[in-house]
Amino acid sequence: MPGKIFVYVIHREGTADDTALELLAAAKKIDPEASVTALVAGSDKELENVVKQIAPSFNEVWKIDHESLSYIIAETLRPMLARIIPKGSILLIPHEHFSMDLSPGLSIKLEAAFIPDVVAFEDIKENKLTAIREEFSGQVSTHVMCDISQGVVISVRSGAFKPEATAAGKGQIVDKTSEALSGGIPNGKRRYLEVIEAETGEVDITKSDILVSVGRGIEDQDNMDIIYELAETMGGDISCSRPIVDARWLDKSRQVGTSGKTVKPKVYLALGISGSFQHLGGIKGSPFIIAINKNPKAPIFQIADVGIIADILEFVPELTGKIEEIKG
Amino acid sequence: MEILVCVKRVPDTAENEIIVNRDGTDIEREDLVFSVNEWDNYAVEEAIQIKDKVGGNVTVITVGNDDAEEVVRREMAMGADRGILLCDEAFEGSDGKGIASILKAEIVKGKYDLVLTGAQADDGAGQVGGMLAAMLDWPFASLVNKIEVIDDKKILVGREIAGGNQEINEIDLPCVLSIQTGINEPRYVGIRGIRKVASADIPVHGANDLELSPELVGPAGSLVKRLDFFVPEPGEGAKMLEGNTQEILDKLVEILKSKGGIK
Numbered sequence: 001m002p003g004k005i006f007v008y009v010i011h012r013e014g015t016a017d018d019t020a021l022e023l024l025a026a027a028k029k030i031d032p033e034a035s036v037t038a039l040v041a042g043s044d045k046e047l048e049n050v051v052k053q054i055a056p057s058f059n060e061v062w063k064i065d066h067e068s069l070s071y072i073i074a075e076t077l078r079p080m081l082a083r084i085i086p087k088g089s090i091l092l093i094p095h096e097h098f099s100m101d102l103s104p105g106l107s108i109k110l111e112a113a114f115i116p117d118v119v120a121f122e123d124i125k126e127n128k129l130t131a132i133r134e135e136f137s138g139q140v141s142t143h144v145m146c147d148i149s150q151g152v153v154i155s156v157r158s159g160a161f162k163p164e165a166t167a168a169g170k171g172q173i174v175d176k177t178s179e180a181l182s183g184g185i186p187n188g189k190r191r192y193l194e195v196i197e198a199e200t201g202e203v204d205i206t207k208s209d210i211l212v213s214v215g216r217g218i219e220d221q222d223n224m225d226i227i228y229e230l231a232e233t234m235g236g237d238i239s240c241s242r243p244i245v246d247a248r249w250l251d252k253s254r255q256v257g258t259s260g261k262t263v264k265p266k267v268y269l270a271l272g273i274s275g276s277f278q279h280l281g282g283i284k285g286s287p288f289i290i291a292i293n294k295n296p297k298a299p300i301f302q303i304a305d306v307g308i309i310a311d312i313l314e315f316v317p318e319l320t321g322k323i324e325e326i327k328g
Numbered sequence: 329m330e331i332l333v334c335v336k337r338v339p340d341t342a343e344n345e346i347i348v349n350r351d352g353t354d355i356e357r358e359d360l361v362f363s364v365n366e367w368d369n370y371a372v373e374e375a376i377q378i379k380d381k382v383g384g385n386v387t388v389i390t391v392g393n394d395d396a397e398e399v400v401r402r403e404m405a406m407g408a409d410r411g412i413l414l415c416d417e418a419f420e421g422s423d424g425k426g427i428a429s430i431l432k433a434e435i436v437k438g439k440y441d442l443v444l445t446g447a448q449a450d451d452g453a454g455q456v457g458g459m460l461a462a463m464l465d466w467p468f469a470s471l472v473n474k475i476e477v478i479d480d481k482k483i484l485v486g487r488e489i490a491g492g493n494q495e496i497n498e499i500d501l502p503c504v505l506s507i508q509t510g511i512n513e514p515r516y517v518g519i520r521g522i523r524k525v526a527s528a529d530i531p532v533h534g535a536n537d538l539e540l541s542p543e544l545v546g547p548a549g550s551l552v553k554r555l556d557f558f559v560p561e562p563g564e565g566a567k568m569l570e571g572n573t574q575e576i577l578d579k580l581v582e583i584l585k586s587k588g589g590i591k
């Protein structure tokens with residue numbers, strides 16, 4: 001049977017992230033009988049608040065409380081986790097910016113396996129865990145089988161597992177600080193300086209009701225005019241996927257997604273956007289999504305309400321014309 | 329500064345519809361358009377810009393088969409000084425950790441100050457850079473979107489975090505960084521650039537050259553194995569609007585009106 005199962009809890013300003021309960025559900029998929037331990041690092045009051053929130057859901061909460069963790073950087077935390085996590089354990093961590101910093105290296109330090117960005121678990125037989133991942137921008141899925149006899153670090157896609165109303169845990173709190181610091185505070189070869197907040201930009205797309213959102217399918221900067229015209233006719237604001245910002249065709253403040261803005265419009269028109277999970281992660285509040293894409297297999301069609309298979313370069317000007325016509 | 333950039337040849341997902349073959353053992357590779365992994369292109373551009381500022385050399389490296397040489401050559405056409413191909417039958421079927429072990433074996437033979445990878449590649453893993461750093465015991469930062477050289481011992485690094493905020497760190501060299509898209513604007517490579525490096529020598533190193541023990545690489549060295557490729561059962565999905573363009577436009581405008589999509 002697998003080793004101890006841990007869930008790493010991300011928190012901000014003293015509040016645990018939703019992923020804590022999602023990953024608890026994921027842990028129960030691996031082993032319904034498992035006694036799951038939450039792992040949380042931070043310092044002082046904020047940490048206390050997080051521990052209080054999550055304790056009722058987990059059997060155990062392991063905490064590391066130290067001032068060097070008041071802002072957590074992976075390089076500081078990784079050696080501490082490597083000291084306290086027992087050999088052969090399963091560690092689940094939300095697949096996002098922090099995990100990308102922490103997890104691959106942690107798996108090496110633990111001499112454990114690593115499975116990135118898991119969306120489902122299939123089964124576990126002896127020490128072989130089978131999980132489902134996506135490849136090629138979500139166009140195809142794969143089963144991967146992992147030898148977990150030496151333990152495993154698994155990053156889990158947020159939203160992939162639905163939190164369940166599990167029986168309340170015992171919530172026993174275990175202070176692991178001194179064990180985590182037993183070799184001293186990890187070396188400071190990477191030193192945190194500051195966080196620079198993203199700018200809002202001249203239009204705040206988080207407040208828009210109608211978003212005309214453009215992706216790499218627009219192909220060329222010269223084609224952007226047809227998007228401006230459509231947005232103006234509809235009375236909506238323009239947003240976009242990441243490649244449009246990377247190409248400097250729109251300002252960063254227009255980007256929707258996990259590394260951009262979280263929007264909650266009534267209507268979201270996705271034009272030439274494939275529908276990566278990082279993009280969809282920025283769309284909240286279940287807007288009515290209309291997707292126009294020339295590839296019938298584009299993942300966006302799985303989550304949109306209405307889909308049209310078309311070349312946006314031809315279709316968008318026609319749509320603009322049609323709306324102008326009815327507006328008179 | 330001696331900079332090494334790890335690059336991978338991948339199917340271009342913006343150009344291709346990826347199709348799973350009949351028995352699900354692989355994707356159809358016949359007609360695929362391959363290119364250098366999007367993230368790696370930004371990494372090479374960044375390396376070249378650093379070199380232009382502070383001097384040094386940029387080496388591009390890939391683990392792959394003979395076909396992978398073309399992406400090394402392409403990145404040399406961008407301005408990298410050297411290319412290395414790590415190629416051996418024994419490397420086939422390596423997992424992320426195997427790839428990192430192979431790269432590490434080459435890196436310890438050189439004297440690099442900075443190793444750059446892409447943030448992720450075609451299998452969306454985002455693992456090779458972080459593993460490599462841990463194996464080398466060098467500091468690491470992922471999703472890097474800004475690099476400033478302070479002196480020959482340390483650099484200032486910005487990395488992207490949730491919401492598009494940027495976390496600034498100071499990191500000692502040597503280190504490994506995984507590069508996020510948008511950090512720069514990768515230069516265009518024209519036919520003339522490609523021609524200039526057409527006959528450049530790209531050394532090929534195998535398991536023996538790297539003194540790599542076979543149990544670290546290939547299927548034997550892999551804890552994670554891909555069993556198949558499949559297309560998930562489509563869920564309910566979108567209601568697809570069909571008909572001729574006029575009919576689709578009529579339906580769409582009706583929908584927009586009813587949902588408050590036209591002001």
Ligand SMILES: Cc1cc2nc3c(=O)[nH]c(=O)nc-3n(C[C@H](O)[C@H](O)[C@H](O)COP(=O)(O)OP(=O)(O)OC[C@H]3O[C@@H](n4cnc5c(N)ncnc54)[C@H](O)[C@@H]3O)c2cc1C
Nearest residue numbers: 215216217241242257258259260272274279294295311312
């Ligand atoms: C850590 C991290 C954070 C990220 N954060 C974000 C984020 O916040 N937001 C974000 O958007 N991405 C983010 N990404 C990038 C994300 O993974 C995808 O690469 C990106 O969302 C793809 O954008 P796209 O859909 O516009 O492009 P693609 O995936 O290239 O899709 C383009 C689509 O356009 C279609 N198309 C092409 N031509 C036409 C045409 N003429 N007519 C109609 N359709 C056409 C194609 O079929 C394809 O489906 C992040 C990535 C990482 C690693």
Ligand SMILES: Nc1ncnc2c1ncn2[C@@H]1O[C@H](COP(=O)(O)O)[C@@H](O)[C@H]1O
Nearest residue numbers: 334390391445446448449453454455456
């Ligand atoms: N076969 C390979 N050869 C060289 N570098 C690679 C290879 N596979 C992955 N990498 C590097 O690791 C990065 C992240 O890839 P991955 O961890 O596979 O998502 C890529 O952007 C490359 O820089």
